[in-house]
Structure formats: C-alpha cells, structure tokens
Amino acid sequence: MLLAEEYIVEMLSGAEMVIRSLQDEGVEYIYGYPGGSVLHIYDALFQQDKVKHVLVRHEQAATHMADAYARASGKPGVVFVTSGPGATNAVTGIATAYMDSIPMVVISGQVMSHLIGEDAFQETDILGVSRPVVKHNFAIKDAKDIPETIKKAFYVASTGRPGPVVVDIPKDMTAPTDKFEYNYPAQVEMRSYNPATRGHSGQIKKAMDMMVAAKRPVILVGGGTIGGRASEVVTELAQKMNFPVSTTLMGLGGYPASDRQWLGMPGMHGSYEANMALHHADLILSLGARFDDRVTNATEKFCPTARVIHVDIDPSSISKTIAADVPIVGPTKSVATEMLSLLAKSKTSPDKSALADWWGQIDQWRQRHGGRYDTHADGLLKPQQVIEAVHKVTNGDAYVCSDVGQHQMFAAQYYKFDKPNRWINSGGLGTMGFGFPAAMGVKLHYPDAEVVCVTGEGSFQMNLQELSTCSQYGLPVKIICLNNGSLGMVRQWQDMNYESRHSQSYMESLPDFEKLAAAYGHEAITVANEAELMPALEKAFAMKDKLVFMNILVDANEHVYPMQVPKASMRDMWLSKSERT
C-alpha cells in the first residue's frame, strides 16, 4: 500500500529533534563543547553533516564566536554547552550578548530530570544563574516540546530588542530510545510577546515637525541602527536633513565615518566636536541609542538645551536615564523610513540658514582637537598610529573585532568605519577576552574578508587557548596586539585619579608571543618602531592563509583622549594630559 507523503510521520529522539530543529532553522554552525549531559545530542550531531560544529577550547569562546557571527550577519549564533561548568563558563559570553542586544541561542545540557535539585554531579541551576543576563530562558520538561521550544527560542532571540536565549535540556529528554513525532513549526505565536514592528505615526509626525524646525540638531546613532540593519535609511535621512551625526561605540559604521556630516563618537572618549555639538544642541534625534552612562556623563547636566526624540524598539530604554520629549517605540529602520517619506511629502524643509550657522560652529570645534595625538621623535610607536596603519593596509574595509581597554578606544577612534556591522566589540559589558574569539566567529563565516582582532596583551591572555581552535579549523585572523606591557586602561585611571599608583596594572613575565604563536603553528611578527610598522603589516596581511600574531610594542604612557571629566557635562573634557576644556 502506498502512503501519501504527508502521512509519513518522522519519529525522532529528543537529541535528533534538537539537531533537526537547528537544520530546519537554517543554522550553519554551532559553537560548543561536549560533556556528559549533551552526549546524546553530540551523538545525533555526529550522524549528520548539515549543521557543522566548531569545537572551541573554552565555552566562553563559543559564546563570543556565536555572538560575533550574529553581529556581523544579523542571524542568531548557536552554542552548545554541557551542564554545570560548561554552562557557567558560557555565562560571561551570554551576559556580553545581553548587554549589547545580540541574538543568540544557547542550548545547555542539564542533569537528568529526576536528579534536578539533588546537587547531582555537574548540576547547576543555569536557568537561575542566567536569568538576569538573558532575554529569556526555557526549560524542557517534556521531550516532545523540543522543536517548538527551539523555534520559540530563535523567535524571541531575534525579534524585538534581540538578546540571548538559553534552552536547558535534561539528559533524559534526549535519550536515543525514546522517539517522538517530529514537526518543526513554520512560525510560533506567543500571546505575551508582541514586539513593536513600527512606530506611532502621530509621534513620528510630531518628531518630524521638530526636526524641520531645529536650529542645532544632532542625530545620535546607536547599536539599534546597526542591529536593526537601518544604516542605509538613517544615512539617507541624515543627508536629506543635512544634520550632523554622532555614532555611539555600538553605532560605529551606522553612518559613514568618511562623510563630512560625521562628528565621531559621543561620550567618555568621544570626539571634542561630537560632545560639544551634543552639549549645545537644541534637538537630539536618537536612533537606537540608549543614553548609557558612558555616553551621557552626569545625566542632570546632559545637553541642557536639547529636546530629545528617542526612537527605540525597547520601551524600557526610553526615558530610563534621559527623559524623552518625543518617545517613539519601534524599529529604527521603519521609523527612519517613515520620516523620509514624511519629508518627501512635506512642504517645509530643514532650516537652511540655521543649519549653515550650526555647521560653521561645528567646523570651528573640529579644528580645535580633530583627533590629534603626539608622535614621538624617537620612533616609539603610538597606539593611534598603529590603528591608522591597519586602516590603511586593510583599505578601511576589514571586520575589526576588539578586546577591551585602551586599544579598544583607539580602534574605535582611529579606524574610521564606513560600513555597519564591521566594528565588533563588547560595548556594554566590556568583556576582556571577547575580541579574539569574536574575530574567529566572523572569519569562519566570511573567509574571504579581512578579519582583524585588535587586542592588548592583557585581554588576549584571557582567551589565548583559542589559538588551538584556529589551527584546527584554519582561521587565519590577523591579531593586532597593542602591547604596552600593562593593563593600560586601568593604568590610565590610576595616572589620572590615583597619583600614578599602578596597583596591579603591570604585567610581568609576558609570554614570548612569537614562540606562543609558533607552538600552535601560527606566524608572529614583533614590531618595535615606526620604521618596521608598515612593512610588517603588509607582510602579515599578505599571508592570506595564516593566522598572524602582531606583537606591536607601543608607548605604555599613552592615554586615551579626549576624556570627559567625571560627574560633569558633555563638554567637560581632557583633551590631552595638560589641556582641559
């Protein structure tokens, strides 16, 4: 007897359903590390070849790889970890993704259901541990729920304000002997979860009226413009309005840095002109920025004359720190698009003469500082000039994955990003150790792209074990280590606030990075002065198939400037060691 195809039901084990669900979700790579509670799942993984798995050397690296993949591609990254230490090792990476609103699905094994709560071997309440740092988490209580729960996990992770989602699966739910009818839902609905898909038209109209009337406007572009894939419309809107644009640390590349209208970053290490323009603005149009404390300085002194139009997909980001005059809840892309079409239909246009004055003022500010730094006559390298050189050899077109510290700020300031999703850094959590695995995650998916990890000798040592993963999978990233022999950012604060008492910010006995790289089969080049810099970079980037570790010795006494004076307004800045606004 012949059965019509739709009558054939597939019977799969829980473990097989996990893998099939990921296949049906279109997942290409999983980053992970096996262990007792996920053995059934890893066995199901072994028996197929659609979804590939990258075996990292530490679970934290798996989460950062998945995270960076998501940042570059816009699609959620997927992680497998085992129960207990596997899951807790992933927590830093989950928190990193959470703070920057990055979609990620983490599947964690759990001890068998009947052992939960008994302090079983490798039992951790990862739902409890991860709760404050996930968008949501799910526990599988019944194996037949696996496909639908995984669908929900992807749906929640990638819609609205994106974020990491953990799915905790007890081992018995994945037993190979218990089979269930498999059916991956095409879509899911959750009555309690309805993210906004467009902004309120009345509010957008009101915003547009204010924008047209504005005399000293600034557009503030944040991570929501990058994550929301809105850079193109936002750029068009800014250019049609002739408004200056400042991009936050998370928004770099959301507006082309080489364009005249770009002012640089706002905030603690923002550019002089961006902070001055914001301070004196009469209108701030924020597109997916969340006014965090590193941007606003003292909130009560923040931009005293500005009215604020705040566009954000997450209502709780609006008026959290800075009161919005016009709150607009919705995706930046659809809101900016609607603004553009209003503008096209509108009879009024931006105030040309006011804007001309405003630009005149901004150009004066630009001349005052303009991102200058002192160079040494003796050839000792400045970190800023290294970043500028990297920009040059990569034609400004690389994916730059950064660690955390001074090098991160120099990269943000001096690698001028013209495209979105190219600047990949841990902005919210500031996770040292992020940069290298992040670069690996990007390189895996964009093998033909130039992928650079900008790091410090401190940060790099937080995940250097991944040099091994790079050998296994052939991930020829270029590591630019700005080696100042110290925890530079800590040291800078100690210089500025603790009379240069360098408490625990000096690193003795750094490894011989050349030998270290060689031990894993990689290349390394040490650069000690200006004359060596460009030739070494050119040589490194010419080695297309090689991971190259660039150990670049830079001035340990350099500070990141501008730097806002704490507890003051946006315009209060140190511009160099001796010059204050």
Next chain:
Amino acid sequence: MRHIIAVLMENEAGALSRVVGLFSQRNFNIETLNVAPTEDPTLSRLTVTTTGNDRVIEQITKQLNKLIEVVKLVDLTDGDHIEREMMLIKLKAAGQHRDEIKRTVDIFRGQIVDVTSSVYTVQLTGDQPKLDAFINAIGESYVLETVRSGVSGIARGEKVLSI
C-alpha cells in the same frame, strides 16, 4: 509614592522568579507581593505594592512588561480601585482581656476562627491601614503571631484586567 501593580502572567514554572529577580536586579522595592492562578488556569495574577517616584514606577511597569511571560499589567493606583489584605492573627486571650478582645474584633468586623482557653485566632480583612489599626487597638503585647496575605487589588467599575 506607593503604587499597586496588578500583573497577569503565564502560569508557568519560573515566571514568578523572573518577577522577583527583576525587582532585586534593578533595585526596585517590593513591599508586598501576592500571586495565585486565576479562573483561567493558564494565567496567574500577581499583585505587587511598591514605592518610587514617577520615573522609577515607569521603569518598573516597562521592565515588567518586557518579561516574556507577562501578558498584561495595570498600575491600579492610576485609577479608582479597591485594595484588600487578609490577616490571620493569634492573640493572647485570657482572663479579663478575653471580652475586650472579642469586642475589638467585632468593631473591626473580624472573625474569631479558632479558640482555645487562652488564645483567639482572628481573621481580618481590609486595607493595610485598617489591619495596622487593629493591631494598635489590641496592643502589640497581646499579639502572638500574625500572617498577612499581601495586598490584592482590583479596579472599580467596568474596568477589567483580562486578556
């Protein structure tokens, strides 16, 4: 200012801990909290009383709404509403005070729900000030044990919180 927020959420394991976790994680106050399933067994209703200025209360409601399992919520303090709390209280009731305590219970429209020769257990319902006033009237030295349900609240009139 004090606010009473009523929340409908999915009646699922873990949902309550998310709400409680949110309050401590974000440094919000909880004064009272009560929760029970509704007539629709897939939903729980939670009432939380909290204090904060307008900005804090706005954040509380927004952050609660953001929890995936929260279906709907209302700040009852925004409109006319009824609030009630139930208290069970064990009182020393011996000798000459026994009648006095009984009279006070009657005045407050409480009920004596359990009796021994030396103890009354009283059930009393009302808003928080009424329950506090009762304890004052009795005198703390007669109180052996109290248990309070936390505030429940509902809007007056036609308004309903449902999905």
